[in-house]
Every structure is written in C-alpha cells, then in structure tokens.
Amino acid sequence: MPLPTPVKISKPEFIPMNHPDRKFVLAPHFSAVVRNPDNKSLDYYILGQAPLGGTTLRQVNEISNANLGPGCEPEIGEFIKLLTECLNR
DSSP: OOOOOOOOOOGGGOOOTTOTTOOOOOOEEEEEEEEOTTTOOEEEEEEEEOTTSSEEEEEEOSSOEEEEEEOOOSOHHHHHHHHHHHHTO
C-alpha cells in the first residue's frame, strides 16, 4: 500500500464517515488474504490507521467486518507477527 498521510484527530473534532466536511481517510498500511484450509473460506485482514493515532487490525469476511483492536507498528514484519498471533488463537 502507498504510505498514508498521517491522521490523528481528537474526539471533539471527530466527523462521521458520511459527513460532507470530512476531509481525511483512515487508510490501510497492509492487508492479507487468508484461506481457511477446512472450508476454503477467505478472511481479509487489514492493518489500518486509527483515528486517534496508531493502528487497528480489522477482519473482513462474508459475514462480518470486525475491528480486532489495536494493531502493531506499520512495519511488514510486525504485521506478519501480529497476523500469525491472531490466527493461532
């Protein structure tokens, strides 16, 4: 992914996603597609910017779009380590 523009907003300045005055995007740093060997389903994992700074890890599949909580530093080795930990749970 291209290096995203840094974003850090405070709670009073938060603007909803669909508001016309919103001028920023919480961009992804990395993403991965993981195929379940048992049922061949796909899960997508995204390490993205968090609105208050830092990162978050998301999981998207056919039935959910979930924020899995705080992510890691936006470095590929750290993302792979976090993803491995997540998949081993």
